[in-house]
Amino acid sequence: MIKEQIxxxxxxxxxxxxxxxxxxxxxxxxxxxxxxxxxEAGADMLEIGIPFSDPLADGAVIQRSSEIAxxxxxxxHRVLELTAKLREKTEIPLILMGYANPILNYxxxxxxxxxxSAGANGVIIPDVxxxxxxDFFGKGNHSxxxxxxxxxxxxxxxxxxxxxxxxxxxxxxDTAPLVTQKHTGVVRNLQNKKLDTVLLVTPQSGSExxxxxxxxxxxxxxxxxxxxxxxxxESFSESDLKVxxxxxxxxxxxxxxxxxxxxxxxxxxxxLPFCNGVIVGSAVIKKLQTGGIAEATxxxxxxxxxxxxxxxxxxxxxx
Amino acid sequence: xxxxxxxxxxNEEETNKVSAFEEPxxxxxxxxxxxxxxxxxxxQEPxxxxxxxxxRxxxxxxxxxxxxxxxxxxxxxxxxxxxxxxxxxxxxxxxKIHLSRGKAENASALEKPETRGxxxxxxPETSTKRSNQEIETQATLYNHPDDxxxxxxxxxxxxxxxxxxxxxxxxxxxxSRKNDTKxxxxxxxxxxxxxxxxxPLTYAGRLTAHYGRAKIYLKREDLNHTGAxxxxxxxxxxxxxxxxxxxxxxxxxxxxxxxxxVATVCAKFGLNCTIYMGETDVHRQAPNVFRMKLLGAEVVxxxxxxxxxxxxxxxxxxxxxxxxxNTHYIIxxxxxxxxxxxxxxxxxxxxxxxxxxxxxxxxxxLPDYIIACVGGGSNAIGMFYPFLEGSHTQLFGIxxxxxxxxSGQHCASLTLGRPGIFQGMLSFLLQDENGQVANVHSISAGxxxxxxxxxxxxxxxTDRVEYASVTDDEALAATHLLARLEGIIPALESAHAIAFxxxxxxxxNQNEVVVVNVSGRGDKxxxxxxxxx
Numbered sequence: 059m060i061k062e063q064i065x066x067x068x069x070x071x072x073x074x075x076x077x078x079x080x081x082x083x084x085x086x087x088x089x090x091x092x093x094x095x096x097x098e099a100g101a102d103m104l105e106i107g108i109p110f111s112d113p114l115a116d117g118a119v120i121q122r123s124s125e126i127a128x129x130x131x132x133x134x135h136r137v138l139e140l141t142a143k144l145r146e147k148t149e150i151p152l153i154l155m156g157y158a159n160p161i162l163n164y165x166x167x168x169x170x171x172x173x174x175s176a177g178a179n180g181v182i183i184p185d186v187x188x189x190x191x192x193d194f195f196g197k198g199n200h201s202x203x204x205x206x207x208x209x210x211x212x213x214x215x216x217x218x219x220x221x222x223x224x225x226x227x228x229x230x231x232d233t234a235p236l237v238t239q240k241h242t243g244v245v246r247n248l249q250n251k252k253l254d255t256v257l258l259v260t261p262q263s264g265s266e267x268x269x270x271x272x273x274x275x276x277x278x279x280x281x282x283x284x285x286x287x288x289x290x291x292e293s294f295s296e297s298d299l300k301v302x303x304x305x306x307x308x309x310x311x312x313x314x315x316x317x318x319x320x321x322x323x324x325x326x327x328x329x330l331p332f333c334n335g336v337i338v339g340s341a342v343i344k345k346l347q348t349g350g351i352a353e354a355t356x357x358x359x360x361x362x363x364x365x366x367x368x369x370x371x372x373x374x375x376x377x
Numbered sequence: 378x379x380x381x382x383x384x385x386x387x388n389e390e391e392t393n394k395v396s397a398f399e400e401p402x403x404x405x406x407x408x409x410x411x412x413x414x415x416x417x418x419x420x421q422e423p424x425x426x427x428x429x430x431x432x433r434x435x436x437x438x439x440x441x442x443x444x445x446x447x448x449x450x451x452x453x454x455x456x457x458x459x460x461x462x463x464x465x466x467x468x469x470x471x472x473k474i475h476l477s478r479g480k481a482e483n484a485s486a487l488e489k490p491e492t493r494g495x496x497x498x499x500x501p502e503t504s505t506k507r508s509n510q511e512i513e514t515q516a517t518l519y520n521h522p523d524d525x526x527x528x529x530x531x532x533x534x535x536x537x538x539x540x541x542x543x544x545x546x547x548x549x550x551x552x553s554r555k556n557d558t559k560x561x562x563x564x565x566x567x568x569x570x571x572x573x574x575x576x577p578l579t580y581a582g583r584l585t586a587h588y589g590r591a592k593i594y595l596k597r598e599d600l601n602h603t604g605a606x607x608x609x610x611x612x613x614x615x616x617x618x619x620x621x622x623x624x625x626x627x628x629x630x631x632x633x634x635x636x637x638x639v640a641t642v643c644a645k646f647g648l649n650c651t652i653y654m655g656e657t658d659v660h661r662q663a664p665n666v667f668r669m670k671l672l673g674a675e676v677v678x679x680x681x682x683x684x685x686x687x688x689x690x691x692x693x694x695x696x697x698x699x700x701x702x703n704t705h706y707i708i709x710x711x712x713x714x715x716x717x718x719x720x721x722x723x724x725x726x727x728x729x730x731x732x733x734x735x736x737x738x739x740x741x742x743l744p745d746y747i748i749a750c751v752g753g754g755s756n757a758i759g760m761f762y763p764f765l766e767g768s769h770t771q772l773f774g775i776x777x778x779x780x781x782x783x784s785g786q787h788c789a790s791l792t793l794g795r796p797g798i799f800q801g802m803l804s805f806l807l808q809d810e811n812g813q814v815a816n817v818h819s820i821s822a823g824x825x826x827x828x829x830x831x832x833x834x835x836x837x838x839t840d841r842v843e844y845a846s847v848t849d850d851e852a853l854a855a856t857h858l859l860a861r862l863e864g865i866i867p868a869l870e871s872a873h874a875i876a877f878x879x880x881x882x883x884x885x886n887q888n889e890v891v892v893v894n895v896s897g898r899g900d901k902x903x904x905x906x907x908x909x910x
Contacts, residue, residue, distance in 0.1 A: 110812075110813065111682065111813040111814045112682070112687065112691055112799065112800070112814050114536070114537060114691060114694050114695065114698075114800070114801075115537040115698070117695070121681060128813060133811040133813075134811060134812070135811075157798075158535055158798040159797045159798045159799060159806075159808070159812040159814075160811060160812040160813070161812075162797065162798055162812060163797070163808070163810070163811060163812030164811075164812070184537050184538075185535045185536055185537060185798065185801070186535060187534065187535075187536065187537070187538050187541050189525065189533070189534055189541065190533055190534065190535055193533070257538075258537070258538045259538065260537075260538045260539040261539075262538070262539050262540075262541070262542045262543065262701060263538060263541075263542065264542065267541075267542070271538075282538070282539065285539050285698060285699060285700075285701050285702070286539075286695075286698055286699035287695050287698055287699065
């Protein structure tokens with residue numbers, strides 16, 4: 059669904075603008091109102107961040123927004139509720155972005171099922187690289203078949219690891235439960251109902267890795283513009299753009315959206331010739347923090363204009 | 378006897394019952410038990426004896442990164458051990474040795490106790506051969522992690538894609554160097570002549586008398602250059618950083634001991650050094666902050682989150698993600714993404730290798746109990762690793778219970794946490810019901826960490842190591858006790874291991890031997906200790 063949507067927008071002669079918002083930021087229940095205004099201002103897709111206490115891949119702005127959201131009692135369950143509310147109001151692709159641990163805690167299988175029923179179209183987990191992809195998403199779980207530890211097996215089966223659960227079970231049962239079936243179930247669900255799993259490539263990923271990531275990814279490939287955490291940057295260097303061009307040539311199967319560091323129309327226009335669209339997070343959240351929704355929507359409009367600018371369309375890398 | 382860490386409310390009577398049950402056929406000869414056991418073990422410790430001998434002649438500092446030759450415990454199971462609870466690891470690895478032969482050897486040795494040394498030195502070749510054969514045929518090697526860095530399900534590398542190529546590069550380099558004689562020689566030379574290895578194994582006579590039970594030995598990691606075990610790892614990793622051509626080093630630090638160790642090796646090797654340290658720790662470990670600056674490092678106070686070790690680690694990882702092309706990150710504990718947990722363990726395992734050789738030299742036997750404190754867990758793994766394959770030595774990892782386990786203000790990840798993904802690893806973690814990482818507390822900055830190394834999670838799950846905890850107050854009391862009785866002021870981290878003696882010692886007997894790893898010295902903690910005394 060995501061891929062088709064990107065194609066549709068590109069067909070109209072325009073690049074895609076995806077906006078990242080931390081769920082529950084700046085104000086818990088008003089999040090859906092904020093999100094709708096961002097969408098009305100021109101966002102083609104929305105990435106909904108599940109706040110985490112230790113967001114390793116994020117810079118100061120998103121860290122801070124996560125802290126604020128957590129203080130307001132936002133948890134994975136609430137994020138899914140907010141997603142469902144948003145889905146009632148909009149048709150655009152909604153992508154959940156969250157770190158592995160809150161999802162693991164919620165229960166991986168339950169999370170993927172509930173995300174689908176909430177109307178999400180994809181999921182991005184930045185701290186699950188392709189090496190851990192199979193274990194986390196349930197394919198080829200050979201290492202799970204050899205679990206010598208009872209509680210860990212139960213933990214993986216339920217995806218919960220709640221102390222009470224495994225204490226009870228480990229006392230009752232001497233054999234580790236098999237986990238294969240359930241995990242296969244998750245994969246099937248993911249494929250049938252099209253919850254895309256979006257993977258990331260970075261300037262550090264060699265071309266072989268990029269091909270592998272492209273192969274495993276669905277929806278689109280998230281191209282991290284520069285090595286570093288999320289956060290606005292003044293501009294991109296020639297060498298940043300060279301790496302980007304190389305990545306764009308290597309990613310064949312999927313659409314490519316570029317994120318990290320895109321702060322305004324100017325930086326968007328720098329990278330847009332090499333991709334199908336851009337992802338903007340920190341810059342919009344910063345505006346929400348300092349200038350409120352009015353300034354945030356202004357920025358979205360500016361970015362949307364950049365995505366429609368004829369200059370960016372003439373580049374050879376556009377298909 | 379096997380002692381359960383979590384079960385210290387057992388009364389004396391119960392303990393006696395247990396031991397009586399465990400040693401049914403030795404009742405009549407109880408008084409002979411110690412010497413008998415000693416002799417038997419000494420006779421059948423060929424490899425370790427050889428190591429000890431070499432060590433004396435100075436050719437083996439015990440610090441090579443290779444697997445220890447003492448992979449299994451080639452001793453005869455004594456009566457008391459036979460009834461040890463078989464952990465999952467031990468069940469596969471404990472050598473089943475012919476008791477009858479062992480007894481015969483004992484008997485002859487017992488008759489001539491004065492010739493024990495001679496017997497050892499002139500051990501017939503057949504004896505050695507038999508032991509080696511047993512090692513090969515009956516022991517399952519402890520062989521973790523797998524090539525993906527998994528200890529069972531724990532470990533792995535849950536990090537942003539940007540770091541993966543650098544981790545692969547580091548892993549590849551480390552794998553090619555860990556058995557490389559030139560690299561090992563370089564590392565050993567630094568350990569010997571720049572650090573001061575080997576560190577002593579000190580018999581704590583007055584502490585032993587204080588408890589009146591098992592003999593207590595202290596592994597003196599406090600005597601390392603820079604004051605803690607941390608430099609073992611820093612020296613190893615700085616050599617790798619040099620080979621990677623990285624000119625800039627970053628590190629996180631809690632107590633400041635790792636920060637000082639890294640600043641030290643950076644000074645020695647002329648590398649640019651940035652240390653991330655939680656703001657809270659900057660205040661409570663002020664002397665170490667000054668030391669790092671004196672050594673030429675930049676110290677960056679971290680103000681996010683709980684302003685302690687976990688947040689310092691987050692910031693260091695963010696720095697690394699940003700400066701990956703010219704920077705090496707020296708993680709200070711057996712935490713983080715693969716290959717760090719295995720690499721740091723290997724660099725630290727010198728502690729256990731030396732201890733094994735030293736205790737054989739002093740007592741002609743393996744210790745019955747080893748205690749080490751666990752924050753991330755590097756000193757503990759370094760100590761435990763060479764003992765994992767046998768089942769003789771009971772291993773205790775001691776976590777910080779802070780204000781008490783019931784207070785919610787503690788760092789007992791293994792005792793009260795559950796598995797989670799945090800800072801690149803799947804391991805036990807203190808977290809709330811939504812998977813948000815908990816704010817934790819310990820008086821000791823080095824233990825003030827909500828996670829723990831994945832190998833410890835594995836060792837907990839397989840029951841090979843037992844994990845317990847002691848409170849801030851208990852650790853402080855232990856600091857005073859060790860200072861007054863032995864003239865050693867331990868780091869507050871190490872004091873947690875000392876404090877566990879209060880719980881362990883009443884369950885031991887005079888025939889047994891306990892080793893406590895004193896991972897660091899307390900100079901850095903004087904302000905805290907004075908404040909709380």
